[in-house]
Amino acid sequence: MNGTTPTPVPTLEVRHLRTVFDTRAGMLKAVDDVSFTIGRGRILGLVGESGSGKSVTGFSIMGLVDPPGRVAGGEILFQGRDLTKMSPRELRALQGNRIAMIFQDPMMTLNPVLRVDTQMTEAVQAHARVSKDAARERSRETLAMMGIPSPDERLLAYPHQLSGGMRQRVAIAIAMLHRPDLIIADEPTTALDVTIQAQILSEVQKLVQQQGTSLIWITHDLSVVAGLADEMAVMYAGRIVEQGSVDAVLDHPLHPYTAGLIGSLPSNNRRGQRLHQIPGMTPNLLHLPEGCAFAARCPRVGSACAAQPGLTEPLPGRQVRCFYPAVQGTQA
Template sequence: MSSVPTLQVRNLRTEFATRAGTLRAVNDVSFTLERGRILGLVGESGSGKSVTGFSIMGLVDAPGRVTGGEVLFQGRDITKIKPRELRQLQGNRIAMIFQDPMMTLNPVLRVDTQMIEAVRAHTSASKAQARERARETLAMMGIASPDERLQAYPHQLSGGMRQRVAIATAMLHRPDLIIADEPTTALDVTIQAQILSEVQKLARQQGTSLIWITHDLSVVAGLADEVAVMYAGRIVEQGGVDAVLDSPLHPYTAGLIGSLPANNRRGSRLQQIPGMTPNMLQLPPGCAFAARCARATAACQAQPEQTEPLPGRLVRCFHPALTASAPSAVSTPGATAPQGLEARV
């Protein structure tokens, strides 16, 4: 078994050219994902987490483009390979699950047609063999009567069933890496829990590495091995999921956790992060979170580098909360709540 990590992202930068200027959606993002591990990529809406996933997949469309850094898939920089070689990896060794299943499913083709084509695009399997693999994968996802589902058109399935089919399609080739962009956000908690269980089982049994992009910390807490918190295009904190959620070092991470309903007394106002997310076209020269942070000092006018103040804990902050007495970044009631962060508890 190879000791090379499944994925190494090094100083990744993705920019969008607009009439108002250059928007740096992903700015110097780095992380490593070992085989069979699950990384939760979390943050507010607009923090850059989805663009990070699209950049890794090579799916950033104009006017956006990857302008720097490396994406090493099993040791090979896939930002430098030819488009034909990249297409051989996409959907085969690397798969993506989208929030909207209709980005995966063609509304005018039956499910079996689409899944059989997905199998045969990357293998020499016969039509019968491809159909059997599709049926087995649907059953693996807990879909009852898989033969009937194969005969259906997407519009004949419920929203939850369509998402299961889309996830099953991504899993057809037992890929080495799956990037999931909030695929269970629109599903009820029962269906969500079943899908998360199946995905976690796949990672453990098949050695598949998984990046789960979400704003839901409760999902990350139950699913991921590691977590990376993004803010304004950068990863501001990363580490083991239990360590980060139990003892956050960055004030933004602390603010997200503190704003969860479960972490507030019944009947009291929710704790909130003051201010608004900065304009990505006009980011301040220093720490992007400084204007919202109770710990900010003059040092925060410079851009903080990533440090490792504790073993296995990486953070971009001049004042990480290394002691229980560190001041909180959460404001008094009445401030603006973080955008896009909703916990299902």
């Protein structure tokens, strides 16, 4: 024994992930060279506009990309094992058990013609050899853990008898049934009012702390990430353009796109003035420009931007894909 502590294996390590869709118009690069790592009990906020590739990243990790889409390259290491090399049977053993996903629409999780108790007990028994009574008890405990009042009544309800917020809580409870090591949440609170959203975020945060679960929270809402996540990665046109701790990125954005997103928040604009906005549109992923995908919308564009920027680390713990990052005056 040399007394050195072995480095813990991260829950998830994504290396140079590429996911493409083969269309009649050509190959669409939905996710292009995406890499990030999540440790145990950590929350990563994956942020970007619609079409930035953040949801496809989540589906790629879960093995839920269907033709004409496919994972075309890279590694997805879950506790050191590459998910892209697993057989369908090995993947199924992990899905819903060690890795779970919460969708934006809870009805993607819930079957409208089955009672909640039937759906939850079946989900338990799919991965654990327990009696129906034990499965039902675990279902009831998990609903209570999600802050759902009268869990016994909710178990007897059909999805249409529940409010939107309650349906989403049940969907999250189903994801938590097996105390998974990794949860991928794809904008699950977007359609809910802010009060319900705040309650669910608080409950999810508590569960992550208690269970040591790692969480990827996919969203376009920076205010959610600010209060929830430990680290954040900002995606644009299929690539991560900035990455770092939440406080560091929000306080001192290095990439002009991140700065534009933060600047367009209503709280960062004076009352009565027009909202700041990023000019132009997200480029078509089928016809990306040769150089930087953000160049046409960028206030800092320069001659170097005709080439494609690589990911650099201008400050400790901060990664950015930009030739002209706003490093001056920032702190790590």
